[in-house]
Amino acid sequence: MKPRTLLDKLWDVHEIMQRADGTSLLWVDRHLVHEGSHHAFAKLKERGMPVAQPHLTFGVVDHYAPTRPGDVAPDIRRMIKTLGDNARAAGIKLFDLHDPEQGIVHVIGPEQGLTLPGLLINCGDSHTSTHGAFGALAFGVGATEVAHILATQTIWQKRPKTMRVRFDGMLSAGVTAKDMALHWIAGLGADGARGHAIEYAGAAVDALSMEGRLTLCNLSIEGGARLGMIAPDDVTFAYIKGRPFAPKGAAWDAAVADWRALVTDEGAQFDREVVFNAGDIAPTLTWGTTPEEALSITGSIPDPESMPGGKAAHARASLEYMGLSAGTPLDGVPVDQVFIGSCTNGRIEDLRMAAKVLAGRKAKVPGLVSPGSASVKRQAEEEGLAQVFIDAGLEWADAGCSMCVGMNGDHVESGKRCASSTNRNFKGRQGRGARTHLMSPAMVAAAAVHGHLADVRPMLEGRI
Amino acid sequence: MSGWSKIDGRAVALAQANIDTDQLIPARFMSQPRKDGYGDFLLFDAREDDAKHPLNRHARVDVLVTRRNFGTGSSREAAVYALVDYGIRAVLAPSFGDIFASNAVNNGLLPARIDADVIEELIAALGAGEAAAAVDLEAGTATIGNRLVAFDLDPVWQQKLINGWDDIDLTAQHKGEISRFCAARVAAHPWATPTSKHETKT
Ligand code: SF4
Numbered sequence: 001m002k003p004r005t006l007l008d009k010l011w012d013v014h015e016i017m018q019r020a021d022g023t024s025l026l027w028v029d030r031h032l033v034h035e036g037s038h039h040a041f042a043k044l045k046e047r048g049m050p051v052a053q054p055h056l057t058f059g060v061v062d063h064y065a066p067t068r069p070g071d072v073a074p075d076i077r078r079m080i081k082t083l084g085d086n087a088r089a090a091g092i093k094l095f096d097l098h099d100p101e102q103g104i105v106h107v108i109g110p111e112q113g114l115t116l117p118g119l120l121i122n123c124g125d126s127h128t129s130t131h132g133a134f135g136a137l138a139f140g141v142g143a144t145e146v147a148h149i150l151a152t153q154t155i156w157q158k159r160p161k162t163m164r165v166r167f168d169g170m171l172s173a174g175v176t177a178k179d180m181a182l183h184w185i186a187g188l189g190a191d192g193a194r195g196h197a198i199e200y201a202g203a204a205v206d207a208l209s210m211e212g213r214l215t216l217c218n219l220s221i222e223g224g225a226r227l228g229m230i231a232p233d234d235v236t237f238a239y240i241k242g243r244p245f246a247p248k249g250a251a252w253d254a255a256v257a258d259w260r261a262l263v264t265d266e267g268a269q270f271d272r273e274v275v276f277n278a279g280d281i282a283p284t285l286t287w288g289t290t291p292e293e294a295l296s297i298t299g300s301i302p303d304p305e306s307m308p309g310g311k312a313a314h315a316r317a318s319l320e321y322m323g324l325s326a327g328t329p330l331d332g333v334p335v336d337q338v339f340i341g342s343c344t345n346g347r348i349e350d351l352r353m354a355a356k357v358l359a360g361r362k363a364k365v366p367g368l369v370s371p372g373s374a375s376v377k378r379q380a381e382e383e384g385l386a387q388v389f390i391d392a393g394l395e396w397a398d399a400g401c402s403m404c405v406g407m408n409g410d411h412v413e414s415g416k417r418c419a420s421s422t423n424r425n426f427k428g429r430q431g432r433g434a435r436t437h438l439m440s441p442a443m444v445a446a447a448a449v450h451g452h453l454a455d456v457r458p459m460l461e462g463r464i
Numbered sequence: 465m466s467g468w469s470k471i472d473g474r475a476v477a478l479a480q481a482n483i484d485t486d487q488l489i490p491a492r493f494m495s496q497p498r499k500d501g502y503g504d505f506l507l508f509d510a511r512e513d514d515a516k517h518p519l520n521r522h523a524r525v526d527v528l529v530t531r532r533n534f535g536t537g538s539s540r541e542a543a544v545y546a547l548v549d550y551g552i553r554a555v556l557a558p559s560f561g562d563i564f565a566s567n568a569v570n571n572g573l574l575p576a577r578i579d580a581d582v583i584e585e586l587i588a589a590l591g592a593g594e595a596a597a598a599v600d601l602e603a604g605t606a607t608i609g610n611r612l613v614a615f616d617l618d619p620v621w622q623q624k625l626i627n628g629w630d631d632i633d634l635t636a637q638h639k640g641e642i643s644r645f646c647a648a649r650v651a652a653h654p655w656a657t658p659t660s661k662h663e664t665k666t
Contacts, residue, residue, distance in 0.1 A: 013653075016638070016641055016642055016645040017638060017641050019620075021619060021620045021623075022620075023620050025635065025638060025641075025642075027642075027645055027646065027649055029649075029656050030658075036494065036540070039498060039541060039542075042497075042498070047632070049632075055657075055658065056657070056658070064495075075495045076495070078495070079495050114658065116655070116656070118653070118656065119656060124539060125538075125539055126537065126538055126539040126563055140539040140563055141539060141563065141566075142539050142540075142541035142544070142563055142564075142566060142567035142570065143541035143542075143567070144541060144567065144570035144571070144631070145566070145567075145570070145631075147632070148631050148632050148635065151632050151635075152632065152635045152636075152642065153642070153646070154635060154642055156631055156634075156635070158618070158620070190482060190533055190536060191532060191533040191536065191559050194559055194562065195562065224533070224536065224559075224561070224562070226562050245658045247654075247655035251654055251655045252655070254653075254654065254655055255653075255655035258653060258655070289482075290482045290484075290533075290536075309584075310481050310531055310532065310580070310584075311481075313479070313480075313481070314480070314481045314482060317480070405491050405538075406491060406492070407491050407492070407494070407495075424484075424486065424537060424538075426484045426486040426487060426537060427484075427486070427487055427509070427510075428486055428487065428490050428509050429486045429491075432490065432509055433509075
């Protein structure tokens with residue numbers, strides 16, 4: 001048999017049929033819905049159709065989840081209630097606002113053992129690529145497609161092209177999966193992987209924890225990829241074992257046997273291969289309004305005039321929006337506030353890393369820490385991390401998307417500069433006029449302590 | 465959704481790259497029900513911050529000519545609703561966000577891919593002004609002013625736009641195959657089902 005890539009294997013096992021035009025009808029193993037899925041439920045209702053496979057569908061309150069005490073705005077309450085009504089009517093298991101397992105959809109999927117190798121996972125959210133860290137075929141879809149999946153448990157897709165992104169060598173201390181992601185996106189562009197399914201590989205990827213792999217796959221979409229994946233291994237299996245929805249007993253053994261085959265065969269061809277040296281990567285952060293406008297913390301803001309045509313115009317607009325000028329060293333740019341959280345970097349390991357930097361230190365600027373799930377929150381409290389954040393002067397909030405997108409009211413005021421562990425530095429993403437710098441949670445912690453963008457590496461000496 | 469094969473209208477240029485879906489519709493508007501229309505939310509912040517924004521200068525826009533990576537970012541279909549409800553039928557750009565492009569086609573909006581150098585010529589010709597625009601889906605061409613350009617479009621998407629096809633109807637024809645596949649999947653990979661309960665209602 002012809003050697004196959006991981007994508008080929010996952011695709012073939014989910015393909016129900018292929019139309020003459022090459023589009024495949026794929027079976028969806030897990031469908032995750034959130035408050036934003038209201039358009040899709042409305043479409044279904046219009047047609048008088050039921051949810052085909054409610055037991056393969058899971059709902060969670062995350063985008064609008066209030067993370068701080070106080071009154072909840074009526075339209076936010078309505079969004080949360082609508083999801084609850086839709087889930088109950090369809091018989092869908094819902095992790096509601098006060099459920100002990102509530103959290104961001106891409107955090108709780110893995111945590112609950114809903115995300116498994118070999119599955120096809122869809123959600124009406126672009127960062128569904130996160131789940132590919134388990135060797136799953138996971139991609140975001142729009143509302144019309146959510147309605148289609150609800151109605152049929154299938155999706156029409158064209159097979160994307162394949163791309164292997166390899167990181168040889170090892171990351172140096174204080175450099176994380178977030179830096180790997182921003183590094184490759186800065187190199188290839190925010191549409192650099194357009195139309196491709198990425199498989200991450202190489203020694204530095206193998207060495208990542210599950211948390212790190214989730215961060216790397218999460219950001220695939222910011223480089224334009226349809227999805228990102230990592231072949232499952234013992235790290236993956238150890239993470240899954242014993243999770244609430246994970247297979248148990250004989251089913252577990254059968255699962256692991258199947259999962260071990262989920263690797264790209266020797267000699268399989270990718271449409272594109274890119275190689276980076278992990279040892280070359282320094283803590284990386286964005287300076288502009290697209291994730292590709294990113295640089296090492298040791299760098300200075302580039303001069304738009306030295307950039308090629310289209311990029312120059314964009315960079316000029318970015319600098320104007322960000323209130324920055326060419327030639328300014330990134331280290332030293334004052335920040336007004338910080339945010340740690342999101343589906344990119346709101347997991348326990350992210351909080352541990354930030355706490356390592358913050359322990360025994362004080363933040364010079366205010367900041368919000370919102371854990372990725374209620375269970376991450378409990379664990380962080382048990383481990384004493386929450387106390388580290390509080391002692392440093394940061395606010396310790398409840399779980400949700402929070403300041404990543406500001407839908408729940410946690411937002412950055414216009415003109416304010418925020419060091420953020422999130423995934424999008426788009427204009428207005430964290431609030432109208434907000435100036436976002438994306439970086440790892442450790443780098444956010446460093447910015448909090450200094451009150452300006454700073455290299456975290458010296459601050460970690462003797463601590464990792 | 466009704467299909468279409470030709471449009472005639474007005475084109476303007478939006479000379480920016482990376483117009484993401486957060487810009488197309490800021491998140492704060494997304495809790496609105498669709499029936500009230502999303503047109504007013506389109507590029508809301510940009511239009512409010514800049515009186516000379518192309519959408520403020522021109523009363524009618526059917527075709528947008530813009531730079532690379534249009535519609536990147538969030539999967540929010542609301543970005544497409546905002547464009548469609550505003551009256552836009554086609555966007556011409558060198559590249560699109562993948563999810564945005566399929567959302568567009570699902571709502572009758574054409575994401576027409578055109579080489580960057582041709583787009584730059586169109587943008588230069590349009591400047592701050594506007595021009596007559598005609599799009600022919602069957603032929604795969606757009607005419608902006610007096611310039612005729614060919615665009616790239618997946619043939620499946622072309623047929624979907626022309627016929628106004630709805631995927632749920634198409635899929636209904638494959639009900640039998642889906643049920644058989646589902647049963648086989650469960651039998652071969654029992655671990656893939658989170659509970660023992662299993663039923664097919666498709
Ligand atoms: S944390 Fe941010 S990126 Fe992740 S799902 Fe929530 S809003 Fe989207």
